[in-house]
Amino acid sequence: METSVPPTSVVVIGAGLAGLTVALELAQHGPVTVLAKRSLSEAATAWAQGGIVGVLGEDDSIESHVRDTQDAGAGLVDATTARFIAEHSAAAVQWLVDQGVPFSPDPAGPLGLHLTREGGHAVRRIAHAADATGRAIHEVLLAMARAHPNITLRERWMAIDVITSRHLSAHMAGSRAGPPPAAGKDLGSGPSLLERRTEASRCYGVYALDIDSRRVDTLSASAVVLATGGAGKVYRYTTNPETATGDGIAMAWRAGCRIGNMEFIQFHPTCLYHPQERSFLITEALRGEGAHLKLPDGTRFMAQHDPRGELAPRDIVARAIDFEMKKHGLDHVWLDATHLGEAFLKEHFPTIHARCLALGIDIAHKPIPVVPAAHYTCGGVVTDLDGRTDVANLYAVGETTYTGLHGANRLASNSLLECVVLGRTCAAHILKAGTADVPNVPAWDESQVEDADEQVVIAHNWDELRLLMWNYVGIVRTTKRLERALHRIELLKNEIDDYYANFRVTRDLLELRNLVECAELIVRSALVRHESRGLHYSRDFPSTLPVSLPTVLTRPARSRG
Ligand code: FAD
Ligand code: SIN
Numbered sequence: 001m002e003t004s005v006p007p008t009s010v011v012v013i014g015a016g017l018a019g020l021t022v023a024l025e026l027a028q029h030g031p032v033t034v035l036a037k038r039s040l041s042e043a044a045t046a047w048a049q050g051g052i053v054g055v056l057g058e059d060d061s062i063e064s065h066v067r068d069t070q071d072a073g074a075g076l077v078d079a080t081t082a083r084f085i086a087e088h089s090a091a092a093v094q095w096l097v098d099q100g101v102p103f104s105p106d107p108a109g110p111l112g113l114h115l116t117r118e119g120g121h122a123v124r125r126i127a128h129a130a131d132a133t134g135r136a137i138h139e140v141l142l143a144m145a146r147a148h149p150n151i152t153l154r155e156r157w158m159a160i161d162v163i164t165s166r167h168l169s170a171h172m173a174g175s176r177a178g179p180p181p182a183a184g185k186d187l188g189s190g191p192s193l194l195e196r197r198t199e200a201s202r203c204y205g206v207y208a209l210d211i212d213s214r215r216v217d218t219l220s221a222s223a224v225v226l227a228t229g230g231a232g233k234v235y236r237y238t239t240n241p242e243t244a245t246g247d248g249i250a251m252a253w254r255a256g257c258r259i260g261n262m263e264f265i266q267f268h269p270t271c272l273y274h275p276q277e278r279s280f281l282i283t284e285a286l287r288g289e290g291a292h293l294k295l296p297d298g299t300r301f302m303a304q305h306d307p308r309g310e311l312a313p314r315d316i317v318a319r320a321i322d323f324e325m326k327k328h329g330l331d332h333v334w335l336d337a338t339h340l341g342e343a344f345l346k347e348h349f350p351t352i353h354a355r356c357l358a359l360g361i362d363i364a365h366k367p368i369p370v371v372p373a374a375h376y377t378c379g380g381v382v383t384d385l386d387g388r389t390d391v392a393n394l395y396a397v398g399e400t401t402y403t404g405l406h407g408a409n410r411l412a413s414n415s416l417l418e419c420v421v422l423g424r425t426c427a428a429h430i431l432k433a434g435t436a437d438v439p440n441v442p443a444w445d446e447s448q449v450e451d452a453d454e455q456v457v458i459a460h461n462w463d464e465l466r467l468l469m470w471n472y473v474g475i476v477r478t479t480k481r482l483e484r485a486l487h488r489i490e491l492l493k494n495e496i497d498d499y500y501a502n503f504r505v506t507r508d509l510l511e512l513r514n515l516v517e518c519a520e521l522i523v524r525s526a527l528v529r530h531e532s533r534g535l536h537y538s539r540d541f542p543s544t545l546p547v548s549l550p551t552v553l554t555r556p557a558r559s560r561g
Contacts (some may be wrong), residue, residue, distance in 0.1 A: 003551070004299055004355065006482070007215040009030065009031055009032075009033075009035045009220075009221055009222050010026055010031075010033070010221055010222060010223045010224070010225065010342060010430060011023075011032075011034075011035065011205065011206055011221040011223075011224050011225070012026075012032060012033070012034045012035070012224075012225040012227055012457070013159040013206065013224065013225065013227060013228055014034075014036065014043070014225075014226070014228045014229060014246075014248070014400075015034050015035075015036040015040050015043060015045075015094050015153065015373065015400070015420040015510065016043035016044060016045035016135060016138070016227060016229055016234070016398060016399075016419070017045040017134075017138065017141070017225075017398065017416055017420065017423070017478070018045075018047075018120050018139040018227035018229075018397040018398025018399070018422075018423050019034055019225065019227030019397070019398070019423075019524050020034070020138075020142065020144075020417040020423075020458075021141070021397075021419060021420050021423025021424060021427070021533070022031055022144055022163075022227060022387075022395075022423045022427045022430075023145055023151055023226050024099075024141065024144060024148070024151075024398055025150075025423070025424055025427030026150075026429070026430060026431065027148045027151045027425045028150075029147075029264075029431055030150060031150050031151075031152070031222075032150060032151050032155065033151075033152045033219065034145065034152070034153050035153060035154050035157040035158070035206075035208055036153070036155050036156070036157070036509065037087055037155070037156065037157055037158035037159070037211070037243065037247075038154060038155075038156065038242060038243055039156070040142055040153060040155050041138070041142065041557065042241055042242065043229060043241065043243055043245055044134070044229050044230065044232075044240055044243070044244060044347050044399065044518075045134050045137065045138045045229075045416070045419070046134050046135050046138040046139075046241075046417055047134050047135075047239070047240075047241060048133050048134025048137070048281045048415075049131045049132065049133060049134065049281055049283035049351070049352075050116070050118050050126060050128060050284055050285040050287070050288075050412060050413050051091035051116060051118075051126035051127050051128030051129075051133045051135065051285070051413050051416070052092070052093060052096070052126065052127050052128070052129075052133065052137075052413055052416040052420070053065065053089055053121075053123060053125055053126060053413045053414055053416075053417045054089050054090055054092070054093035054113075054115070054126075054127045054397070054409075054416050054417075055086055055090055055125060056089075056090055056109075056110035056111060056113070056125065056127070057109075057110055057115060057185060058110070058545050059123050059124075059513075060123050060125050060350060060360065060483075062083065062086045062087055062123050062370075062422050064123065065082075065086040065089070065125065066082045066083050066086050067122070068081060068120055068121055068122055068411055069082045069086070069121065069405065069411045069414060070407070071313070071353070071409075071412065072120040072312075072313040072314075072315075072405025072407075072409050072411035072412075073405075073406055073408055073409055073410070073411070073534065074315070074409055074533050074544075075388060075407065075533065076264075076402070076407035076408040076533065076549075076550055077404070077406070078259070078407075078549065079403065079406065080385075080404075080495065081403050081404040081405045083383065083406075084385055084421075085405055085414070085417060085418060085421050085422075088424075089417055089421070090490055091421075092179075092417055092420040092421050092424075093111065093127050093512050094361055095110065095326035095420060095424070096127075096137060096140075096206025096420065097111060097113075099140055099141060099144060100140050101129070101137050101140050102129055102136055102140075103127050103128065103129050103133075103136070103140075104129055104130055105129075106340075108536075113125075113127045113128075113346040114128070114342040115127060115195060116128050116283040116285045116288055116289065116348075117285070117288035117289070117311075118285055118287075118288045118311075118412035118413055119284050119287060119308075119310070119311045119312060119313055119314060119317065119412055120207060120311070120312070120314070120411050120465070120517060121288075121411070121412065121413075124238075126285070126288075126412075126413045127410070129283065129351065130347075130348060130349070130350055131283050131285065131348065131349045131351045131352055131458065132350075132351045132379075134416070135418060137416070141211050143393075148382050149192075150216065154208075154210075154227075155275075156211040156212055156245075156263050156467030157208050157209070157210055157211065157212060157217075158208060158209045158507055158510060159206045159207070159208045159228070159247065159251065159296060160206075160207040160208060160209055160216065160251075160444075160505060160510055161207050161239070161251055161254060162203050162205070162206050162224050162226075162251055162252075162255050162391075163203065163205045163206060163207060163218070163220075163377060163392055163442075164202065164203050164204070164236065164248040164287070164391060164394075165201050165202050165204075166201070166255075166256075166444070167373070167442060168204070168439060169206075169442065169443065169532065170442075174340050175530065180518050181517035182469045183365035185204045185268055191402035192457070198441075199390065201256050201390070201391045202225070202391065202392040202393055203221075203224050203255065203339075203391050203392065203393040204216060204220060204221070204347035204393070204438050204441050205219045205220040205221045205224065205424070205438065205441055205505055206219050206221065207219075207444050207508065209458065209505055209506075209510065211507055213456050214504070214506075216443055216505065217329055217444075218441055218442070218443050218446040220441055221261070221438070221440045222377040222393065222436040222438060223393045223394075223395060223430050223433070224393065224394050224395070225387065225395045225396065225397060225398050225426065225430075226251065226252060226381060226389075226394070226395065226396040226397070226401075227248070227396070227397050227398050227423075228243075228246075228247045228248030228249075228251075228398075228400045229244050229248070229398060229400060230244045230246065230376060230377035230399040230400065230513075231244060231245065231377045231515070231518040232244040232248060232374045232375060232376070232377065233245045233246075233264075233298050233371070233466070233468050233511075234374070234466060234469050234514060234515050234518050234519050235265070235342055235374035235466060235469050235474075236376065236466040236467050236469070236470035236524065237271070237278060237470060238279060238373050238374040238375065239271050239281045239373050239374070239375045240279070240352075240374070240375070241279075244255055244377075244480070245511040245518075246400075246420060246449055246514050246515060246517070246518035247498070247511070247514045248378070248380070248381060248396060248400035249262075249381055249400055249517070249521065250513070250514035250519055251375070252259065252389060252394070252400075253382040253521065253553075254517075254552075254555075255394060256390060256391060256555060257265055257381050257382065257390045257391055257394070257396075258382040258384045258390055258552050258553065259378030259379065259380065259381060259382065259390045259402070259521055259552070259553050260379050260380065260381075260402035260550050260552045260553075261378055261380075261406075261407075261408070261525065261535045261551055261552075262377075262379040262380070262404050262518070262521040262522045262524075262537045262551070262553070263379070263479050263522060263525035263526040263529055263535075263551060264350075264370075264376075264378035264379055264406070264408050264534055264536055265374055265376070265377060265378070265473075265522060265535060266283075266313060266314060266315070266318075266374075266375050266376035266410055266535055267315075267318040267319040267322075267373060267407060267474075267535070268281060268283075268286060268318065268320040268372060268373060268374075268375035268376070269293075269295075269314060269320075269321050269370070269372050269476050270282040270284070270286075270287070270335055270368075270370040270371075270372075270417050271370060271371055271372065271375075272355075272356070272359075272368065272369070272370060272372035273331065273332035273371045274359055274361075276359060278472050279476070280355060280399060281375075282352060282368055282370055283349070283352065284314070284412050285348075285351070286335065286337055286349060287310040287311060287335070288311065289340060289348065290336075290337075290339070290340055290343075291310070291337035292309055292310060292315070292335070292336045292339075293321065293333055293335055293336075293365060293370075293385070294333065294334045294335075294336050294469065295324060295330075295333060296327065296328075296330065296421055297332065300309060301320065301324050301333075302312050302317065305317075305319075305320035305323070306320070313409055313411070314409060314537045315408075315409040315534050316410065317539075318372040318475055318497075319475055319476070319537060320475060321333050321370075321371070321372055322475045323370070324472075328432075331369075331371070332369040332370055332371045332428075333369075333370060334367035334369060334370070335367060335368045335370045335373075336365055336367040336368075337349075337364075337367075337368070338363070338364060338365055338366065339510065341364070342364035342365075345364050346364075346461075347383060349363075357370060360427060362373045362497050363521040369487075370417040372475060373550045376399065376406075376410055376415065376434065376472075377399055377518075378402075378406040378407070378410050378535065379402045379521075379525065379535075379551075380396070380399065380400045380401045380402045381396040381400055381401050381402060382401075383395070383396050383397075383401045383402070383403055383499070383554065385422065385425055386425050386426055386428075386429035386478075387401070387422055387423075387425065387426030387429065387432060387474065388429065394548060395426050395429075396432065397419065397422050397423050398415075398417075398419045398422075398423070399415060401418075401422075402550070403418065403422065404445065404550070405418055406536065407493075407532035408486070408533045408534020408536065409535045410533055414452025420482075422510065430513055447497070447520075448455060449501075449502060449503055450502070450503060450504065451503065451504050452499070452503040452504065452506070452509070455506075455508065457495070457499065458499070458506075458508050458509055458512055459508075460495060460501070460515055461492055461495065461512055461516075462508070462512055463517070464488070464492065465492055465515060465516055465519055466486055466487070466490075468516075469485065469519055469522070472484055472485035473485050473519075473522060475537065476537050476538070476539060477526060477537060477538045477539070478483060478538065478540055479527070479540045480540065482523055482526050482527050483527070485519075485523050485526070486520070486523045486527070489516060489519050489520050489523060492516050492517050492521075493520060496509075496512055496513050496516055500513055504530070513521070519558070521553060523554060524553060525551040526538075528551055529541075529548075529551055530545075531544055531545040531548060532544060533545075533548060
């Protein structure tokens with residue numbers, strides 16, 4: 001039996017900038033449900049520091065931003081995507097201003113905004129709210145979503161898997177809805193991004209775990225939007241929050257979507273090195289305003305690695321720091337901002353100033369100890385500019401996607417921009433697509449599983465996975481290390497699949513299942529790239545090929561979850 005659902009009975013998975021943009025745009029026309037697996041305030045968006053790109057200044061142009069995005073992306077940026085996003089950047093910043101986001105003002109600046117600069121940008125084009133831009137944006141949008149009568153926010157609800165045609169056919173054949181059997185292992189490399197899958201597959205909703213009641217609910221929907229953020233937690237050291245476990249990428253992969261460019265994990269050059277603060281970012285805008293990277297003896301080293309010095313793109317700066325740390329046997333290098341002066345630092349970087357001071361580092365008088373850490377997932381679910389994936393009615397937006405914007409290395413402050421621009425086009429497409437008939441979807445079935453006897457297996461596998469990714473799949477890679485990592489990942493994956501098939505689901509188990517899926521996608525993508533480019537540097541293939549394509553992985557139909 002089919003039930004008609006209104007065109008906007010949409011489930012958005014994720015309450016970061018991507019998810020909230022989609023939800024707020026859709027809510028003008030009908031009901032939307034937004035899921036967030038932890039507290040609503042926990043998201044990478046809320047931690048963003050530097051700002052959001054806007055091509056606004058008189059000295060700026062669309063061409064200049066596209067060129068910088070392409071240069072940073074090391075030859076793998078999709079020119080159409082980069083141009084589309086640059087052209088919509090002014091409207092995106094204006095949209096945020098209209099919602100009430102309190103960007104740092106400058107009466108003489110375009111739109112009355114102060115623009116800062118970051119690595120890889122030819123001019124000042126970053127709108128920001130001091131050094132806590134993400135918090136300013138997130139607080140405003142979240143407050144709007146909370147107050148909106150058409151938006152239902154489900155906090156501490158975790159999406160497990162999207163419901164697709166496969167679940168319906170399995171149900172009709174008499175098998176249970178979930179948890180599904182262990183997935184197959186073989187992967188193939190897709191021929192080209194332009195080749196679209198012809199196989200008919202549709203999304204009808206999502207299975208989601210209410211963390212507090214431990215109940216799994218079946219949410220039918222005319223469309224589902226994956227806005228789950230990145231996968232930084234796959235690494236031992238990361239700037240990312242707890243939410244970044246690659247859930248959207250893993251769910252889309254299990255549903256049969258193509259996944260692109262997962263080898264390109266961006267390591268941010270300057271994460272604070274401190275035993276009590278392992279994930280605190282020191283914004284690139286500090287280097288944009290003139291801070292210097294130094295060795296313990298006070299020598300600057302970036303000029304030896306790139307003529308742009310501290311303002312070279314991130315892949316180059318992170319690799320240079322990694323090189324210097326290994327060469328001199330250091331735990332960290334220093335970022336010196338003391339010459340910028342106390343008043344300037346307090347005004348422009350109040351959050352960093354206060355947080356470091358609380359840890360005993362007065363950045364106005366002492367250099368800051370910094371190390372690179374995993375920061376941004378450049379690859380993800382392959383989508384078009386409307387957020388459409390390979391599965392009908394399943395959309396994806398934000399860090400969880402691969403749209404072609406970031407290529408082999410993301411340009412600073414392009415991520416928040418992508419969330420807003422494509423969040424809005426995605427909502428417009430969903431509205432245009434109209435009503436969908438949703439069949440009765442099978443309920444989650446736990447009749448064949450029991451409570452896990454011990455959680456230590458999960459905790460142990462989490463640690464093992466994240467450490468092996470850090471040691472074997474980091475800034476500098478070798479084929480041997482990647483193969484070792486893959487072997488270990490396959491063993492872990494079998495163990496986790498077995499656990500998933502036999503025990504009642506918990507958030508830790510689901511996150512681990514998704515992380516190991518993402519780890520495998522990263523390693524397999526890295527193994528098929530026989531060159532060094534952007535964020536992927538291999539000692540076995542140190543040169544850059546004259547022509548190169550994105551890495552696109554396609555999961556064979558028989559192993560889809
Ligand atoms: P997120 O903001 O991460 O939101 C993800 C949401 O999905 C969360 O609500 C989470 O709870 C939810 N979720 C995840 N999985 C599930 C699930 N299974 N079920 C239910 N809910 C789920 N970019 C810039 O452009 N400029 C910057 O200055 C900048 N600074 C940064 C600083 C830091 C420290 C970090 C970590 C990132 C920074 N970035 C910056 C990157 C940028 O913040 C992110 O890429 C962007 O905010 C991602 O937004 P998103 O909406 O895609 O995901
Ligand atoms: C930063 O402020 O350094 C992060 C900016 C970004 O990730 O785009």
